[in-house]
Amino acid sequence: MNDLDERFRALGGAHAPDLWPEIEGRASTVRRRRSPTRWVAAAAAFALAGGGLFLASRVFRVEEPPARSAGAPPEPVVAGTTEIPGAFAVVPGEGSLWVGASALDGGCDGTIHRIDPTTGDTIARIPVDAVAGWDGSIEVAPGAVWVAGNLCGPDREMGAVLQRIDAATNQVDMTVDLGTGSSGEVASAEGSAWLTVFREPRRAEVVGVDAATGEIEATIELGSSYAHRLLAAEGALWVTERRDEASPEGSGVLVKIDPGREEIVASPGQLIHPPEAWGGGLWARRRCEIARIDEATARITADRLPTRCMNSPILESILRSGAGGLWFFETGTNDPPPRLVRLNTETGDIDVRVDGSKLQTPIDFAVTDTAIWIVNYEGSLTRVDLRYS
Amino acid sequence: MQEPAIRSEPASAIERAYREHGDRMWRALMAFSGDPDVASEAVAEAFAQALRRGSALRDPGRWIWRAVFRIARGELKARRARPVPIRSPHLELPEPALELIRALRDLPDRQRAAVVLHHAADLPVREVAGALGITPAAVRMNLTRGRRRLRELLEED
Numbered sequence: 017m018n019d020l021d022e023r024f025r026a027l028g029g030a031h032a033p034d035l036w037p038e039i040e041g042r043a044s045t046v047r048r049r050r051s052p053t054r055w056v057a058a059a060a061a062f063a064l065a066g067g068g069l070f071l072a073s074r075v076f077r078v079e080e081p082p083a084r085s086a087g088a089p090p091e092p093v094v095a096g097t098t099e100i101p102g103a104f105a106v107v108p109g110e111g112s113l114w115v116g117a118s119a120l121d122g123g124c125d126g127t128i129h130r131i132d133p134t135t136g137d138t139i140a141r142i143p144v145d146a147v148a149g150w151d152g153s154i155e156v157a158p159g160a161v162w163v164a165g166n167l168c169g170p171d172r173e174m175g176a177v178l179q180r181i182d183a184a185t186n187q188v189d190m191t192v193d194l195g196t197g198s199s200g201e202v203a204s205a206e207g208s209a210w211l212t213v214f215r216e217p218r219r220a221e222v223v224g225v226d227a228a229t230g231e232i233e234a235t236i237e238l239g240s241s242y243a244h245r246l247l248a249a250e251g252a253l254w255v256t257e258r259r260d261e262a263s264p265e266g267s268g269v270l271v272k273i274d275p276g277r278e279e280i281v282a283s284p285g286q287l288i289h290p291p292e293a294w295g296g297g298l299w300a301r302r303r304c305e306i307a308r309i310d311e312a313t314a315r316i317t318a319d320r321l322p323t324r325c326m327n328s329p330i331l332e333s334i335l336r337s338g339a340g341g342l343w344f345f346e347t348g349t350n351d352p353p354p355r356l357v358r359l360n361t362e363t364g365d366i367d368v369r370v371d372g373s374k375l376q377t378p379i380d381f382a383v384t385d386t387a388i389w390i391v392n393y394e395g396s397l398t399r400v401d402l403r404y405s
Numbered sequence: 406m407q408e409p410a411i412r413s414e415p416a417s418a419i420e421r422a423y424r425e426h427g428d429r430m431w432r433a434l435m436a437f438s439g440d441p442d443v444a445s446e447a448v449a450e451a452f453a454q455a456l457r458r459g460s461a462l463r464d465p466g467r468w469i470w471r472a473v474f475r476i477a478r479g480e481l482k483a484r485r486a487r488p489v490p491i492r493s494p495h496l497e498l499p500e501p502a503l504e505l506i507r508a509l510r511d512l513p514d515r516q517r518a519a520v521v522l523h524h525a526a527d528l529p530v531r532e533v534a535g536a537l538g539i540t541p542a543a544v545r546m547n548l549t550r551g552r553r554r555l556r557e558l559l560e561e562d
Contacts, residue, residue, distance in 0.1 A: 019501075020555060024524040026502035030441075032431030035449045036423055042453035121539050124513065149478075149514075168513050377476075393475050 109156025245290025
């Protein structure tokens with residue numbers, strides 16, 4: 017018996033609430049939604065595809081989209097799902113999709129899967145020494161992919177690193193040591209890679225790295241211990257600081273950083289989810305609306321579009337742009353599961369909806385011109401084709 | 406590799422499994438995440454998904470134990486930040502236990518998972534290996550390092 021064992025024994029005083037009514041409620045809600053017809057259709061589709069691995073490769077094979085008529089929203093079709101164990105993030109760029117996957121053996125290393133978005137084939141599996149394990153920790157820049165992570169292992173001190181993959185060779189060609197701490201998310205702009213690093217005791221920094229040499233060229237202290245979604249857009253760096261741990265999950269205070277002056281230039285203190293660049297401006301989710309951000313002041317403007325509220329903090333903070341609008345999850349009619357929708361910012365309408373019951377459990381997604389790619393916590397990647405008439 | 410002992414049966418068996426394992430599963434997740442809400446969400450969602458899958462779930466023991474940790478990680482990922490301070494009215498723990506939960510936050514993910522499954526959920530090493538999908542040797546390594554680091558952290562306090 018020792019002090020540690022006594023402490024664990026003291027944990028025995030914590031008891032779970034009775035969750036069984038909640039469990040039954042969740043299970044029955046989903047069972048009702050899945051009609052036998054859908055299962056028959058799914059089985060037929062599987063049989064037609066030949067099953068198993070053949071299905072996994074075929075479902076990503078799509079035809080070139082026809083020229084789209086102006087304003088005509090595409091029809092979303094869930095094309096299929098392929099397993100990528102440990103997958104946590106997907107990012108498009110350099111003509112490929114880059115899917116980060118954590119190691120499943122207890123290590124801090126991982127694999128970046130490079131996928132051809134046209135065929136769905138895996139072009140390369142690139143081992144990396146460290147992955148952070150969340151969306152935003154991978155960034156595609158011209159000719160390179162940046163991967164933030166933390167080293168660990170018997171011969172290593174815990175430390176934040178930034179790795180660069182050469183997109184021409186699919187090899188890691190640079191690893192930047194960022195010292196003791198945890199790396200967060202990465203963005204790239206004008207020859208530099210920027211990432212958030214969390215140090216002890218509880219302080220966050222934005223660190224700039226020269227993309228050519230790997231030298232640390234700037235360190236900007238933030239006012240809090242944690243921040244997320246580092247974005248390079250509109251000539252500035254944008255990061256959402258979590259200054260109050262009681263604030264809604266995934267949200268924070270938007271901070272604008274001038275990378276040239278290496279200082280914070282605006283921080284209006286409004287709680288908001290991380291912004292996304294779209295249509296020459298910045299947009300962010302806030303409660304039950306999507307709001308435009310004033311790029312000068314970082315304040316929320318009066319240009320706001322109402323949306324359904326979202327009751328899942330996992331998905332509420334994820335906003336992506338492309339293929340004609342802003343994409344996000346919202347609570348579906350008659351309650352969950354959440355559905356993926358497109359907001360046309362020109363009309364203010366939700367004009368594309370992906371039935372949530374056809375999806376697994378999304379944790380990240382990326383938008384390309386012809387498809388939505390969804391990473392699921394089940395360790396898989398789902399493709400939703402956008403078919404234009 | 407041996408799995409945590411939950412038998413493969415339909416809904417009634419899943420409920421029995423919940424009654425038998427749910428409390429310590431929740432306790433392990435609460436220690437893992439530092440957040441009772443994350444623990445409740447993960448346990449509820451994992452068992453609900455097990456119910457939905459019914460007999461299609463070939464190996465519910467391993468599946469549920471793995472699912473709860475994946476869901477908890479997903480919840481934590483969404484929150485991004487380290488676990489929030491413990492405020493839940495459900496928790497009236499003595500200070501040594503709260504210090505332990507705080508120290509657990511500073512362990513790498515895999516060490517923390519191994520430690521809480523073994524010490525908070527009382528799973529033997531082989532079952533921890535089944536739940537985490539790693540080898541028993543890897544579990545023992547993570548347990549040794551995790552315990553050592555925990556002692557250091559608690560002594561620093």
